[in-house]
Amino acid sequence: MALTPELQSLADILCETKLVWLLAPSFPVDFEYPQIILDLKKIGVEKVVELTYAAKLINMEYEKILKENPSKKYICPNCPTIVKMIEFKYPELKEFIIDVASPMVIMDRFVKKEYWPEYKTLFIGPCLAKKMEAKEYGIDYAITFKELQEIINDHKENNILDCEFTFSVTEDGTPDFDHFYNDYTKVYPLAWWVADSMHYKGILTKDQILVVDGPTQIDAGIQEFKNNKNIKFLDILACEWWCIGGPGMMSKEPIEVKKQKVLEYKEHCKKDKIWSKLGKFEYGEDLDITR
Ligand code: SF4
16 A cells, blocks of 8 residues: 555655654554564664653652642643643643653653754654644654554565664664663553552552543543542543553554553563663753653
């Protein structure tokens, strides 16, 4: 199947454009690791990193904000669909949206500041709303997993020559991300895990956190947040089971299978000592992480 004009114009420039691809943490649902790294390099991706380090910076900032004022109410701003919905439908709740940007935006700022200021960035994920958010925040491109697979298929089916490429490797020669962070936030695309990976214990009790996911639950969840004084943190997601249920995902497997794939990838990375380049918080100091 021919690529859309938008995807074709992206595919055409891949080999000669300095691009860092920012890979959403739900990628293990649709792609095999480490094969995905080689597939990306063949189509012309020069650098590829995961978003998980940005998620860690976000969690640490949430913890700080909540500790400073635990009696306030907060809405997690990670989902751009939810942020826009609150801005338009529930403007009286805008003040509760935490002033911290999304993982995509923060990782974009981080790689441009710390590693590759001369590069453009491209986000790949399961989300259509990220295309709008990317335009708003100056991320150069945003495509879905489905669209990435179309580019890979087009490259193979039309026998397009692989671009010349280099790739980072682990000590045993396994293809690796260009900067790898073995963070606990690899579970970020799963419902409840923003709160869990935020280490809320000692700041909030579990019954002060409301996790809402999926289009049928959003309005009721927002009303519950408004009316229930006990709820302090609303972790709200437009797609069922959060990003692993996103519209740009290819897999039609049951949610439990998708969830398992993300958890298995996290465990795989954690167990393997050679992948121990832990992302230190200091790397992100002085980075603007506000919205
Ligand atoms: S929950 Fe859905 S809309 Fe929200 S960021 Fe994830 S994929 Fe996008």
